[in-house]
Amino acid sequence: MSELLPCPHCGGKWALGQEPHDNASVASMWYLYHKNPRCRMDHPTYHFASRDELVAAWNTRTQAPEAIRAAALEEAAKVADNLSYKNNVAVVIAAAIRALIQSSERIGE
Numbered sequence: 350m351s352e353l354l355p356c357p358h359c360g361g362k363w364a365l366g367q368e369p370h371d372n373a374s375v376a377s378m379w380y381l382y383h384k385n386p387r388c389r390m391d392h393p394t395y396h397f398a399s400r401d402e403l404v405a406a407w408n409t410r411t412q413a414p415e416a417i418r419a420a421a422l423e424e425a426a427k428v429a430d431n432l433s434y435k436n437n438v439a440v441v442i443a444a445a446i447r448a449l450i451q452s453s454e455r456i457g458e
């Protein structure tokens with residue numbers, strides 16, 4: 350496990366950095382930084398003693414339940430939008446999914 354998984358928010362890349370050896374409290378420890386400065390994902394500030402520990406922590410982190418729910422709803426909305434067989438049921442389902450997404454966004458504010 351040596352490659353960092355992509356950002357769960359934007360799909361962009363994260364990279365590893367190592368503190369300078371003369372930065373006493375965190376000397377030579379590893380940290381993460383995002384390569385997409387426009388992403389709104391919270392930036393973790395954890396330091397790890399080893400590169401492998403940091404990569405493992407990032408790649409096995411749990412996602413917030415709201416993020417999982419929002420991603421699932423977005424995926425469902427895309428499926429509903431792209432149904433080749435459109436009928437009233439598909440339209441009602443797509444509208445229901447959009448309403449759920451909007452209510453999720455209000456809760457998350």
Ligand SMILES: [Zn+2]
Nearest residue numbers: 356358359388
């Ligand atoms: Zn991102």
